[in-house]
Amino acid sequence: MEEQTDEKLMAEVAKGDLDLLKVLFERHHVHVFNFLLKMSKDKMLSEDITQDVFYKVMKYRTSYNNGKFVSWIFTIARNSLKSHYTRSAEKHQDLDTVIHFEHDEIEEKNEEHTHLHKALSKLETADRELLILNRFQEIKYAELAEIMGSTPGAIKTRVSRALKKLKTIYFENI
Structure with missing residues (x-):
């Protein structure tokens, strides 16, 4: 069986075949998580936002307009991270301060x-x-x-x- 493209899978998910969302999750959740981790340097936050991204993919599946799936999902990831920091800013936190790299928190090889x-x-x-x-x-x-x-x-x-x-x-x- 030929492997379907992300775009074809997402088109089917948009039509209501939610079982195919698992395939998209398996293909992309690590990439989304790694992006969020590199931006936030917070593993738990990255895990939470990654889950939120895929929840939004499911929730807003009908708004997918057959564009490049990777572009769409990373747009959702960027916006979710920005929304998190916007809400945090209301608690007097600055985006660059929160994202600032703290050497002791990350083990490098x-x-x-x-x-x-x-x-x-x-x-x-x-x-x-x-x-x-x-x-x-x-x-x-x-x-x-x-x-x-x-x-x-x-x-x-x-x-x-x-x-x-x-x-x-x-x-x-x-």
Whole structure:
């Protein structure tokens, strides 16, 4: 049996075949969780929001418009994380402060990896988000453009600039 694309599976889920949502969950929950973890540095929060993302996929399945599934799900993940921090901001918390990397909370296997993550954490949230989606989650420029509401050319430029900033931060502390 030929493996169905995410888009075909989601189209069937949108029509009411909720059993296929399990396949999409199995394919994508780790990627969504990893993105959220790299953005928030909070494992429990990332687990909760990952569950919320898939709940929203099910709840809003009829709003899926046959676009790229990965773009759609990461848009939901971004918006869910932003909503969490917006609610938290009402409790006098700042997004960049909450997302700030705390070295002691994460066990890294080697010093370079730790240094890279430390440098990544010093970037502005928007730059960090772009690099995580593009370099760690391997989302292409066209899909990123859809997620960010921009054009592929603009996203490519923003990623390039974010990489330059990351390189500067990374090498200034070596």
